[in-house]
Amino acid sequence: MSNDIAYPVFRTPDPALALRTARRLMEFGRCEYSKVCVYAELRSVAEVRRVAKELPAGWFRGQEEYGEFDGVPLEDQPTLVVGAQGPGLPADPSAYEGRLPVEFELHDLPVGSIEDAFTAAIGPNMGEINWEILCWPDAPELGFLGESKHAEVTLLLNTRSREFDDPADDHTVLVHVRSVSIDGRQMREPYAHWLAKQVGLTVIGPGQRY
Known part of the structure; x- marks a missing residue:
């Protein structure tokens, strides 16, 4: 069994801008069977x-x-x-x-x-939009194969936490990759950086796991 880890790549107080940005990242990995929750x-x-x-x-x-x-x-x-x-x-x-x-x-x-x-x-409430069943491509220059099981994009609304334990006045876009931890180090974090870079974004904080 494997798990995902999600890295923040964009943050703004403007929900419309946050949605547009999340969609840009989602479209990079969108495939025939992609869904939204x-x-x-x-x-x-x-x-x-x-x-x-x-x-x-x-x-x-x-x-x-x-x-x-x-x-x-x-x-x-x-x-x-x-x-x-x-x-x-x-x-x-x-x-x-x-x-x-x-x-x-x-x-x-x-x-x-x-x-x-x-x-x-959504108003003042904490919530999320999660696009799943995406297909991240290979990053051969980094030695990473693509993936689909943990290929997701999340837009957190009025919170910065996937746990919904801390309200915020802004909205955060997260890119998900497979969690592979060795000696406490996330081995696929460079892949998250690479994915963000493909659409003009950058990782802006530590990864989040449930």
């Missing part, structure tokens, strides 16, 4: 309702305590815990007590189908 953490009922109105096809899911519904049939669990699309969200504000932040997500969409709408709807 989006995710956000919504920290108020007002934001859940606003985003549900703007992106009604998204799936919304509230938090639950560990083991809270052990043994409870799925049909008897709260709608917000099970997950629902925008129109199916509960209207009663009390349904959100203890359930924030509510997670929003959409997976395996065609490239170009959701990115603009999601960036416009």
Whole structure:
């Protein structure tokens, strides 16, 4: 089993510029089967309702305590815990007590189908756009073969962390490569630098792993 590591290559307070830049990098590796996913953490009922109105096809899911519904049939669990699309969200504000932040997500969409709408709807919330199943080319001058399993581009919105543990006033583009660590050194980091350089970008910080 292998894992990825993601290096920041661009940062700006302008979400539209961040999206354009991320797309430029994504297009460098885009292939026939590339997909896009989006995710956000919504920290108020007002934001859940606003985003549900703007992106009604998204799936919304509230938090639950560990083991809270052990043994409870799925049909008897709260709608917000099970997950629902925008129109199916509960209207009663009390349904959100203890359930924030509510997670929003959409997976395996065609490239170009959701990115603009999601960036416009994100507001102050932390979120990400992740393009996956890309195909990074060979870099023979560095001795690196291309890859697809860990070829991804992520745009972090209102955070600099893949863990969503620290809000920010800017947005960061990440390039993903396979993580190969020997004695604490990431052996494929030069490949990330090379990929960024192909579209006029540069690595601006340490790699991030989940």
